[in-house]
Amino acid sequence: MALKERVGTVVSDKMDKTVVVAVENRFPHSIYQKIVSRTTRYKAHDSENNCRVGDRVRITETRPLSATKRWKVSEVLSHSAQAQAKEASK
Secondary structure: OOOOEEEEEEEEOOOOOEEEEEEEEEEEOOOOOOEEEEEEEEEEEOOOOOOOOOOEEEEEEOOOOOOOEEEEEEEEEEOOHHHHHHHHHO
């Protein structure tokens, strides 16, 4: 069985070892053919607390880690400008 992967943006990093990732799905409406975007929020495991709000990340499906957490961060594709500025000022 192939593992599902999604690419999204971190919208919350306030929990310990957990981030909330928003994945946007764009598709044409079945009747009107206008492009519709639907956002789904996934809780993903971030074992080293590397992710910051605004980062683009790839998440991979995994076994249930908690009541709502079924994904893990497999890689950080790009850091947000805000996160880089905070790291530089430290």
